[in-house]
Amino acid sequence: MEHKPVVRRARVGDLPRLVELMREHIAYEKSAPRPPGLAERLGPQLFAEDARMWVLLAQTPDGRSAGYAACSAEFSFWDAGYYLHMDCLYLAEEARGHGLGAALMDGVRELARELGLGQVQWQTPDWNEGAIRFYDRLGATGQPKRRYGLPVDPGGDRAPAAARAR
Template identity: 85%
Template sequence: MAVMEHTTVIRRARVGDLPRLVELVHEHVAYERSAPRPPDLAERLGPQLFAEDARLWVLLAETPDGTVAGYAACSAEFAFWDARHYLHMDCLYLAEEARGHGLGAALMEGVRDLARALGLDQVQWQTPDWNEGAIRFYDRLGATGRPKLRYALTVEAAPFTP
C-alpha cells in the first residue's frame, strides 16, 4: 500500500491489529456522537475482516513509531444508476493526536490504491454535515459532495423454519 514520508505506513489490517482497531472504532463512534456499539465487536468484526473470501478491507495508518493511529474501512458496492461497481469507504478515522500530520492523506491514497487494485474507478463515502474539518479535508482532495440523508431501518429476525 502507500508509504508517506517519515516512514508512515498504510497497510492492510492483520488479525493481531483487531484489539487496536476496535479501540479506534469506539473512539470514532464517540467522535461522531453515535450510539455505543456492541461489546462483542471484535468477535463479530474479525470473521468479516479475515475470512478467506472477505469483501471488507481495512487499511491502517501506522506512525513512524509503529503505533496504529487510524483506519479506513472499505467494501465494493454497486451503483445501480451508473451500472458499475465502486469502492465504498464506510469509515475513515484518525486518533485525535494523529491529525494534521498527513496520515489522512496517506490513508486516502491507500484507499485509491485499493480501488485501483480491485479494478474500480471511483470511491464514495459520506461524512456528517457538522464535521467541518472532514469536509475541508475532502474538499482539498478534490472530492465532491452530494447532499443526501442516510436512513437505517431495523429488520427483526424471522423465526427459523426448517
C-alpha cells in the same frame, strides 16, 4: 529526515487496536455504543478467505496504528457497476495534521485500483467541518443527500442470511 506515512492492510493481530480506534470514532461521532463482542463479530468479516471488506491502517513513526479506513465494494444501480465504498475513515486526534489522512486516502484509491474499481464514495456527517475541508482539499466533490437506516428486526441478527448460513 521526515517520516513517510505508513499505510497497510489490517492483519488479525491488529483487531484489538482497530476496535479501540473504532470506539474512539463512535464516541467522536456521538453515536450509540455498540454491543459487546465487536471484535468477535468483525474478525470473521475482515479476515475470512473470501472477505469482501478491507481495512487499511495508518501508522505513526513508532509503528502504532493511529487511524483506519474501512472499505467494501458496492454496486451502483444507476451506473450498473461497482465502486469502492469507504464506510469509515478515522484518525486519532493526536494523529491529525501529520499527513496520515492523505496517506489513508491514497491507500484507499490504490485499493480501488487493485480491485479494478474506478471510483471511491463515502459520507461524512454534515457537522464535521474538519473532514469536509479535508475532503474538499483532496478534490473530492460532495453530494447533498441524507442517509437513513431502517431496522428490519430490532435486536435481530444484522448479518445477511447468506452469511449466517455459513
